[in-house]
Amino acid sequence: MFSRCNGFTRRFHAAVAASDPRSPLNPTKRHRTTKRSKNAPPPASDPEVVRWNKAITAHMRHGRMAAAAAIFRRMPRHTTVSWNAMLSGYLSNGCFSLALRLFDAIPNPDLVSFNTMIHGHVLNRDLASARRLFDQMPVKDTVTWNTMISAYAQSGLVEEAREIFDRTPHKNAISWNGILAAYVQNGRLEVARLLFDSNSDWETVSWNAMIAGYVQRRRLAEAQELFDRMPERDIVSWNTLISGFAQNGDMSVATRLFDESPSRDVFTWTAMVSGYAQNGMLEDARRVFDEMPERNSVSWNAMIAAYVQCQKMDQAKELFDVMPCRNVNSWNSMITGYAQAGMVEQARRIFDTMSQRDSVSWAAMIAGYSQGGSSEEALQLFIEMGRYGERTNRSSFTCVLSTCADISMLECGKQVHGRLVKAGYGMGCFVGNALLAMYCKCGSIDEAYEAFEEMTEKDAVSWNTMIAGYARHGYGKEALKVFNLMRMTDTRPDDVTMVGVLSACSHAGLVDKGINYFYTMHKDFGVTAKAEHYTCMIDLLGRAGQLDDAQALMKDMPFEPDAIMWGALLGASRIHRNTELGEKAAERIFEMEPDNAGMYVLLSNLYATSGKWGNVNKLRVMMRERGVKKVPGFSWIEANNKVHTFSVGDMLHPEKDKIYAFLEELDMKMKKEGYVSATEMVLHDVEEEEKEHMLKYHSEKLAVAFGILNVPSGRPIRVIKNLRVCEDCHNAVKFISMIENRFIILRDSNRFHHFHGGSCSCGDYW
DNA sequence: GTAGGGTTAG
Known part of the structure; x- marks a missing residue:
């Protein structure tokens, strides 16, 4: 070196x-400036x-x-x-x-x-x-200094740009414009404006930069004001203002300016095309596109993007095929379009055939898989992307993190976190929030909080994610602690925050606190109760056994109760064994969502625990008649860099013999400790005596057993289930956590359960 | 032959 x-x-x-x-x-x-000094002879x-x-x-x-x-x-x-x-x-x-x-x-x-x-x-x-x-x-020379000023400005290093500017010995208009742009482009619009007002002989370029700054911040009135005042307008001035109005939905002003403008170039026309496109005026976009005297690839891409946005992939493809020269962006638009239209195979075909890809292509393809539910393919592609040497961008990081979160691949998520740190993006909101959500959804709430603390900037989403994360894990007090921290910042609690806070109270049994927040949130934070907040309250009151209050609230609220609210009431009826209310709630749910199998199961469990076997059978017949299919239960666990999936009585896993033998052994120990299997909890077409057998092999039990055998002792066992955990399994896992002295974290469709030493963080309250 | 402002994709 x-x-x-x-x-x-x-x-x-x-x-x-x-x-x-x-x-x-x-x-x-x-030489003082770039231009050769006039008295020096021209070089021979x-x-x-x-x-x-x-x-x-x-x-x-x-x-x-x-x-x-x-x-x-x-x-x-x-x-x-x-x-x-x-x-x-x-x-x-x-x-x-x-x-x-x-x-x-x-x-x-x-x-x-x-x-x-x-x-x-x-x-x-x-x-x-x-x-x-x-x-x-x-x-x-001045060019040297100016190059560095704008280099720092474009990289967001405003202070460094300023330092160079201050040291520049012979500043010219470009130097001044450089420092102005440094402020404008990095969100320091007020400082830029002070600087701008302190001088009166700015070149048109700098006027344009200032106007563009206002346009980017959607401060169109100020942009217009400067535009009107500027001594000389060039085509860039017109284009900046036109595209400003076009991008912010004011096509009538944009069109008027377009007609008034003394001349138009490709930029002007393209701004109109994309403006119409973004405002859903597809025909106008196409009309302008057809009228354009000349087009470049950006114009073609804008028109393709217009079709992509409206999911008109046939027309997009038509244009794509005939455009004279395609660049990466054209290909990327097509990938995005197909991916968003759910046509992942077509997207992949485009991805495979393009000659050169950039990070956007990879991100778009990964997002396509991720949003289409093909999590494995998304992760596969992310790994390939690293091997391919493509620089991973923020967007692909965000997608992959949310994929890891969806299928709860904590180890994979951690690796992505590691690469994120190496890539040096820092912990801004965009990626940081995805990281936070990943740790929450993967059941590692402590690491979530670490990530949260490390975030250099936090927005409402960050706070809300953290609060809701704690809530879903049953850590109501921690959720409220974070909420109180939030109240000390400038970030105002919004309706999402309050859903998190109320559900924290609900999941942790903090009834009075919850009620208090619900009735004061409008006065304190200006949050008006929406349906979600009422759902939380019905849940909260219901869990606490205040079933009458829950019903009263439902009657008084300014909405019609929906299936989710009735579901909360049904769940509460199950906990408190109130068959009559449960039936009433279930009836309403079946009217609204006749195919919601989970609710039939919930009601059936309620009948069973109340010993109403006749009703259990009736319900079973009803489900068969209505063709309601019970969603098969699955559990999975990540171990040895692989995801292992289990279904009820699974016979497919290579280690099934070991697992079943271990479960038999566990069963004996558990019974010695006082465990009684709740045979009545199961809804199955099997004979009475087989019930206990089926229960023993619920998917979550298999996954937990596999986890004990394969996860090194001392490390927590993390299991995910696609449905709600049943009461018997919940009970059994409590015993297992005590007998084996392990931390077991179970994510079901509703919340997290942290088992240790024979009890669960949910307090049997779910 | 070198430095500054405006249009597309994610």
């Missing part, structure tokens, strides 16, 4: 020494060489790198200008490594070579190398 740095410096000094006194590299005669150049250099530039401008290189090789004599033309050509065509090699080979690099190379590093998103080169230059 060091030898390389010294090499640069040595070469630089050699260049200075070799140059004549008029050289821009000679520290005694600094051979007109022949100038012709060659011009040819190189022309080829490079059209992306013909090979032709440019051929001319360069054939030239009888290379000037530094020829080398620089090649350098900037390679960079503008995206060939960074070629450029770097060429730069190393330049015999007498001058200021322009160095400036170009700094910019090259910036394009390569390698600010450190750019800065190293910058620091090594004994002589800098």
Whole structure:
């Protein structure tokens, strides 16, 4: 590393020494600005060489790198200008490594070579190398300083940009615009405005930057005000304002401005196309698209995106097939479109056929799998993405984390977390919230809280996720502690927060607190009770045995009770063995959702525990007549980097013999400790004496047994079940946690249960 | 031959 740095410096000094006194590299005669000073004589150049250099530039401008290189090789004599033309050509065509090699080979690099190379590093998103080169230059000109200012500005490093700006000896309009843009583009609009107002001779470019800042913040009135006041408007000014109104849904103003504008270019037309598209005006978008005098790939992509957004994939495909030159974005739009329309195979076909992919392509494909429920494929592709060397972006991280959360793959999620840290994205809201949700849903509430604490910025979603996470884990007090922390910040509790808070109270049995929050949340936080809040309250009162109050609340609320509310009441009736109310609730649910198998099971369990076997049978007949299929129960557990799935009485798992033998053994021990199997809990078409047998092999028990055999002792056993855990299994797992001295965390369709030492965090209250 | 503002995809 060091030898390389010294090499640069040595070469630089050699260049200075070799140059004549008029050289821009000679520290005694600094050039103040970019333009050659008027009294210096023009450099003596051979007109022949100038012709060659011009040819190189022309080829490079059209992306013909090979032709440019051929001319360069054939030239009888290379000037530094020829080398620089090649350098900037390679960079503008995206060939960074070629450029770097060429730069190393330049015999007498001058200021322009160095400036170009700094910019090259910036394009390569390698600010450190750019800065190293910058620091090594004994002589800098305004271009050098300006390049660094905008490099920092574009990377969000406003303070660094400011520092460079302050040190810039000969600031020109570009320097000033650079620091203005640094503030505007990094959300410091007020500072930018102060700076802007402190000076009166801004160039049009800077007016435009300021207007764009307001447009991005949807502050259109201020944008318009500046636009009206600016001394000179160019086409960019018009385009910025037009697209501002178009993107914010005001197509009538956009159209008026479009008609008023003195001239239009591709940008103007494309802004109109995408504006119409985003406002669902597909025909207008297409009309403008057809009227456009010229189109570039962005215009085509905007029109394709319009069809994609309306899920008109046939028309999107039609355009895609005929467009003259497709870029990555065109392909990415098609992937996104197919994925969102649920046509994952077509999306994959596009993904496989495209010649070059970027991180967006991978993210779109991963999102397609993830949202389509193909979790395994999503994870597979994420792993492949890493192998392929593609830089994982925030969006793919977010998708994969939510996939891990859905199927509760904690180990996988942790690995993704590790890569996230390595990628150096920091813990902003977007990715941080996904990480938080992953840990919550994977049952690792402590790690969730760690991630929460590490987040550099928290928004309402972060707080809400953490509160709801604690609530679902039965840690009501912790949830309320987080809620109280939240109240001390600037983030206002919203309706989602209050759903979390109320359900925390409900899951932890904090009845009075819950009631209090419910009745004061409007006064305290301006949250009006929605149906979700009432559902929480019915649940809370019901669990606490205040079934009359729950019913009274249902009667008084400003909504018609829905199936979820009746379901909460049915669940409460089951806990408190109130058959009459349970039946009433179930009746209403069956009217609204005749296919909701879970509710038949709940009612059946209620009948069974009350010894009403005749009704259990009747219900069974009813289900058969109505064709209601009980959703098969599954449990799964992650062990040895694999997900192991179990169904009732599973005979497919390779280790089934060991598992069943172990369960027999456990059963004996449990009975010695006083466990009685609740045979009556099962809803099955089996004979009485077989019931105990079936129960013993519920999927969650199999998974727990497998976990004890395979998860190292001391580590918690995490099991996920797709349905609610049955009472017998819940009871059994309590015994198992005591006998085997293990922490067992069970996620069912409703909440988390943390078992240890013979009891559960839900307090048998679920 | 090098540095600044506006359009698409996620």
